[in-house]
Amino acid sequence: MIAFPKTKYSMNRLTGKRVLITGASAGIGEACANAFAESGADLLLSARRIERVEELATRLSEDHGVEVHTAKLDVTDSPAVTAYVEEIADANLVPDILINNAGKAVGLDLLHEGSLDDWEDMIDTNIKGLLYVSRAIIPHMVSRDSGHVINIGSIAGRWVYPKGAVYNATKFAVWALNEGMNIDLVGTRIRVSSVDPGMTETEFSEVRFHGDKDRADKVYEGTQPLTGDDIADAILYVANTPEHVDIINLVMMPTQQRHAFVLHRE
Ligand SMILES: NC(=O)c1ccc[n+]([C@@H]2O[C@H](COP(=O)([O-])OP(=O)(O)OC[C@H]3O[C@@H](n4cnc5c(N)ncnc54)[C@H](OP(=O)(O)O)[C@@H]3O)[C@@H](O)[C@H]2O)c1
Structure with a gap:
């Protein structure tokens, strides 16, 4: 992992910024925590698997001397999200950057055979969870007239x-919410961006296939997927742009993938 280089072409605007990352216990969220800590940002990390988040926090504060606060947080629990944000606001820890990362695909089924439980899980996490966190944090950004929301589409x-229609629908919703937040925040200094990855090897497929690791591994066979670190690099770039620059969407795929339906396998 390379932190933001300090050359005359790319200054580090992230040192001392506070970054809130949801879903920081694995994959892209964990990679973002590493990347922002290396760049000198302080962190607010959360997920349901709090032990993992705490281990990560200890390592990052030891290695990089940054301040890291942790919380066990399920983004689908609206009262818990509200209470968490009140707590951080009372402690003067409102983030400069919010990374709405917690999310998942669950199941891969024809629509007419899909599991209602899987649907609820995806809709509750990817749409409602993102909304709960955004609704709680953005008013604090508005009252300070500064901030950056980065949605992971x-x-x-x-x-x-x-067989992906419901997951697709949740990510189409993220696209719409990203655009809506941008429109509604015009005239403020708050920026809203989405980073939209293609195939990325994390725990994503294992979650999609309900813990079936062999099936998950087959998704990436014969190809070179993106890694969490690749996505974190792009998020770091988006966050590090000067304040007058708002990257609305950043779409990225592995070189071996050019479209959802066009993937080269060896
Ligand atoms: N991997 C890909 O190919 C890919 C491509 C495009 C977009 N994405 C998006 O990238 C984001 C991160 O996924 P990933 O690939 O890094 O998958 P991952 O390795 O499975 O990580 C998902 C993270 O989300 C957290 N999470 C899940 N449900 C949650 C909940 N209810 N409350 C709080 N946190 C929750 C998990 O933590 P806990 O389980 O500990 O709560 C975990 O930290 C997702 O929004 C996903 O849709 C992934």
């Missing part, structure tokens, strides 16, 4: 693929 929010 997906290429699944641009193209519908077979």
